[in-house]
Amino acid sequence: MKYIYSIIKADYLQRTRSYVFLITMAITIYAAYSFVPPPSAHYTTLNIVGFKGVYNSAWVGHLSAMMTTVMLSLYGFFLVTGGIKKDVDTEVGLIIATTPISNFGYLLSKMLSNFLVLLTIAGTTFVVSLAMFFLRSSGYPFVISNFIVPFLLLALPALLFISAIAVVGEVFLGKRAILQYIGFVFLFGAIMGHTKGETNDTIAVVTDPFGLRTMTMSIQNQVNNEFHTHVDGVSMGFTFHKKDNAFRTFTWNGITWTPVFMFSRLLWIILAFSLVYISSFFFHRFDFKQIAHKKKKATQYADNIPVITPAITAISMAALPAIIKNYSIVPLIKTELMLLIRKGSKWLWLLNAGLCVSMLFAPLNISHTYLLPVLWFLQVTRLSELATKEKTNRLHYFTWSSYKPLQRMLPAQILAGVTLMVTLALPLIIRYLLVLNGFAIVNILLGAVFIVLLAVCMGIVSGGKKLYEIVFFLITYLVTQKLPLVDYLGAIAHNSQILYTVLILNIALCCISFWARNYQARHL
Amino acid sequence: MALVITNLTKQYNKHKTGLADYSITINKGILGLLGPNGAGKSTLMKIIATISKPTQGTVFLDGEDIVANPGRIRKVLGYLPQDFGVYPNLNAYEFLTYIAALKGLGGNDLRKRIDMLLEGVNLTADAKRPIGTYSGGMKQRIGIAQALLNDPKILIFDEPTVGLDPEERVRFRQLVSDLADDCIIILSSHIVSDIETIADEVAIMQNGRLLAKAIQPDIIKSVEGRVFETLIDSSHLPDFKTKHLVIDTNRQKDKTRVRYITTTPLAGSTALTATLEDAYLFLTHSNA
Numbered sequence: 001m002k003y004i005y006s007i008i009k010a011d012y013l014q015r016t017r018s019y020v021f022l023i024t025m026a027i028t029i030y031a032a033y034s035f036v037p038p039p040s041a042h043y044t045t046l047n048i049v050g051f052k053g054v055y056n057s058a059w060v061g062h063l064s065a066m067m068t069t070v071m072l073s074l075y076g077f078f079l080v081t082g083g084i085k086k087d088v089d090t091e092v093g094l095i096i097a098t099t100p101i102s103n104f105g106y107l108l109s110k111m112l113s114n115f116l117v118l119l120t121i122a123g124t125t126f127v128v129s130l131a132m133f134f135l136r137s138s139g140y141p142f143v144i145s146n147f148i149v150p151f152l153l154l155a156l157p158a159l160l161f162i163s164a165i166a167v168v169g170e171v172f173l174g175k176r177a178i179l180q181y182i183g184f185v186f187l188f189g190a191i192m193g194h195t196k197g198e199t200n201d202t203i204a205v206v207t208d209p210f211g212l213r214t215m216t217m218s219i220q221n222q223v224n225n226e227f228h229t230h231v232d233g234v235s236m237g238f239t240f241h242k243k244d245n246a247f248r249t250f251t252w253n254g255i256t257w258t259p260v261f262m263f264s265r266l267l268w269i270i271l272a273f274s275l276v277y278i279s280s281f282f283f284h285r286f287d288f289k290q291i292a293h294k295k296k297k298a299t300q301y302a303d304n305i306p307v308i309t310p311a312i313t314a315i316s317m318a319a320l321p322a323i324i325k326n327y328s329i330v331p332l333i334k335t336e337l338m339l340l341i342r343k344g345s346k347w348l349w350l351l352n353a354g355l356c357v358s359m360l361f362a363p364l365n366i367s368h369t370y371l372l373p374v375l376w377f378l379q380v381t382r383l384s385e386l387a388t389k390e391k392t393n394r395l396h397y398f399t400w401s402s403y404k405p406l407q408r409m410l411p412a413q414i415l416a417g418v419t420l421m422v423t424l425a426l427p428l429i430i431r432y433l434l435v436l437n438g439f440a441i442v443n444i445l446l447g448a449v450f451i452v453l454l455a456v457c458m459g460i461v462s463g464g465k466k467l468y469e470i471v472f473f474l475i476t477y478l479v480t481q482k483l484p485l486v487d488y489l490g491a492i493a494h495n496s497q498i499l500y501t502v503l504i505l506n507i508a509l510c511c512i513s514f515w516a517r518n519y520q521a522r523h524l
Numbered sequence: 525m526a527l528v529i530t531n532l533t534k535q536y537n538k539h540k541t542g543l544a545d546y547s548i549t550i551n552k553g554i555l556g557l558l559g560p561n562g563a564g565k566s567t568l569m570k571i572i573a574t575i576s577k578p579t580q581g582t583v584f585l586d587g588e589d590i591v592a593n594p595g596r597i598r599k600v601l602g603y604l605p606q607d608f609g610v611y612p613n614l615n616a617y618e619f620l621t622y623i624a625a626l627k628g629l630g631g632n633d634l635r636k637r638i639d640m641l642l643e644g645v646n647l648t649a650d651a652k653r654p655i656g657t658y659s660g661g662m663k664q665r666i667g668i669a670q671a672l673l674n675d676p677k678i679l680i681f682d683e684p685t686v687g688l689d690p691e692e693r694v695r696f697r698q699l700v701s702d703l704a705d706d707c708i709i710i711l712s713s714h715i716v717s718d719i720e721t722i723a724d725e726v727a728i729m730q731n732g733r734l735l736a737k738a739i740q741p742d743i744i745k746s747v748e749g750r751v752f753e754t755l756i757d758s759s760h761l762p763d764f765k766t767k768h769l770v771i772d773t774n775r776q777k778d779k780t781r782v783r784y785i786t787t788t789p790l791a792g793s794t795a796l797t798a799t800l801e802d803a804y805l806f807l808t809h810s811n812a
Contacts, residue, residue, distance in 0.1 A: 326630025
């Protein structure tokens with residue numbers, strides 16, 4: 001047990017002592033603030049057409065817990081996945097592999113440290129929800145159980161399940177981060193779809209890891225009974241309304257926790273532990289078949305080359321051809337592009353190609369709203385290391401001591417990223433060209449620049465890839481949910497305001513990136 | 525060509541000082557930097573390589589301030605850091621072409637220059653393999669090749685022989701000696717013999733300060749007549765160490781042959797010829 005405790009502690013401290021975590025916490029506090037809109041707000045996070053709950057303890061506590069559960073489950077996966085990979089990269093895994101800790105013990109400690117990280121964030125949203133209730137005092141009595149119980153019953157089992165899924169994903173998909181991301185997005189979508197679509201209430205409650213169905217059904221039943229109406233669905237997500245839209249309010253006093261619901265929560269906790277236990281039988285314990293394969297490959301190379309003295313021979317500097325100065329950034333762009341293209345599995349390019357072809361034939365709005373954001377998101381692991389890979393690969397000594405790195409290296413990285421994104425968007429751009437829609441093309445181009453600059457800026461500022469990967473995922477998810485606020489590529493029909501906003505954001509991101517990189521490059 | 529460093533201080537935070545009021549003038553030839561871990565060798569090299577800014581002090585290259593104008597030195601700099609890495613997906617050609625672009629090199633002969641450097645570091649046969657599959661020694665050789673790409677006038681080698689096998693180390697030392705006629709070469713190493721065999725001048729550092737800088741014979745003079753050897757009972761060794769500065773020990777059954785520095789040698793001790801290692805250990809211990 002002491003091994004497990006030590007690993008959990010070390011892992012937790014390692015993750016939380018990072019800028020990424022701090023920034024994530026800051027974003028979480030803002031998100032938590034917006035989870036339960038004040039009565040006067042023109043948006044809702046729980047959409048019951050024409051209705052809104054009054055701002056009492058039950059409404060604030062439950063809604064906050066529900067939003068935390070779903071949103072944190074969604075982006076929390078991206079935050080916590082990679083714990084095992086870190087041990088592989090740092091070679092700490094090799095030390096762990098030689099200790100008496102069992103595979104299950106190790107994976108369990110990883111799951112629990114994942115859980116602790118998520119719990120820390122959930123705890124923050126809990127505190128913010130309490131603060132919001134008092135700050136937006138609406139005269140209703142404060143009932144602490146209406147805050148604590150939903151967090152315990154909704155958030156905790158769900159976050160434990162997500163923590164387990166992150167571990168299982170790493171065990172089975174190893175270093176293929178993008179496959180883990182795709183797999184998780186599909187799983188999450190399937191769970192949400194099933195929760196909403198299942199007609200048998202008992203099955204829906206039991207098979208819902210987030211516990212949403214119980215809450216939405218409770219609210220829906222109350223609205224239908226109180227107003228004698230036929231609201232047939234309560235959906236989650238940020239929904240904006242026009243200012244003159246009036247809501248009818250109702251007083252909701254929380255959920256009656258049924259035995260079936262309690263059983264389902266226990267079931268998901270057991271399932272989380274079971275998944276980790278089963279995956280421990282397949283855990284590599286840092287003994288990679290891939291390495292053996294690589295070595296085999298290297299041996300094959302070695303077989304083909306003549307036997308040579310493996311040492312340095314004489315180098316006559318005078319005999320070398322004279323050097324010719326060339327400060328063009330084109331060779332740098334070429335190499336950056338080459339690195340972007342070579343990153344990740346080759347077969348993923350088939351998926352990229354498939355989506356590109358689909359964009360040629362799918363309806364324009366589908367291509368722009370769904371296919372292009374998804375296609376761009378598939379490049380997340382490429383973009384996230386655009387400005388971080390020098391440091392990750394310890395090559396920054398060379399790049400930062402090179403001639404004018406800020407004026408040459410950083411622009412080359414940005415241009416390479418934009419080139420890749422625009423190339424992928426070409427099918428859609430061509431279609432818009434054919435229908436003479438220049439506005440949409442400008443939106444796409446600005447969007448490509450934005451998503452690349454965001455990668456560069458977040459990479460430089462946070463020093464890692466995680467923050468960008470989480471933010472890019474959330475943006476993509478919200479774009480496909482048609483949230484106008486995050487429509488960086490002009491996928492949703494609206495005025496030109498978003499275009500100017502993206503343009504200003506691009507300039508701001510560019511300035512921050514150059515300023516921060518300038519500082520870093522001289523303060524190693 | 526001369527690099528003049530004056531009153532250089534690098535304060536990382538309240539409690540950590542990289543360099544403290546460090547002044548040195550470096551001329552053409554090989555300067556060997558010796559010092560224990562944390563002495564400030566890498567900090568000094570990073571400042572000269574312009575990737576770290578000093579808190580105070582100046583660094584002038586031929587009268588030009590390179591802290592204010594780093595582009596001046598970067599054009600003529602070859603830098604091999606201690607713990608550098610590579611892009612594992614690139615092969616040696618691609619990697620060196622990339623570094624050449626970073627250094628602002630081009631032209632039709634660039635490929636030929638890369639070919640010759642790869643041949644010089646004996647990597648021609650492996651040049652088309654991803655660098656990720658290279659051994660530690662091969663990566664170190666790629667590092668050496670990249671440092672020489674731009675015909676540098678200032679070469680900074682931070683622990684360059686790490687990962688090289690004995691034969692490669694000998695070859696590397698030969699290469700550095702050949703380059704020294706036309707360049708300033710600053711070379712740090714934990715291995716005193718690497719410095720001893722090639723450095724024209726030696727600078728000994730400790731706690732961010734310069735303890736001594738001189739040609740080797742002058743540094744060795746500080747311990748001349750103080751280095752001795754004797755045979756003692758192994759059980760007496762711990763007590764012996766508290767009274768004398770022990771440089772080396774060689775166990776022989778229940779006796780131990782001890783090389784030590786003292787002004788009051790034990791009776792029966794043999795006087796030995798002082799080496800750079802003796803002087804280095806003497807200076808760093810007497811200033812600890």
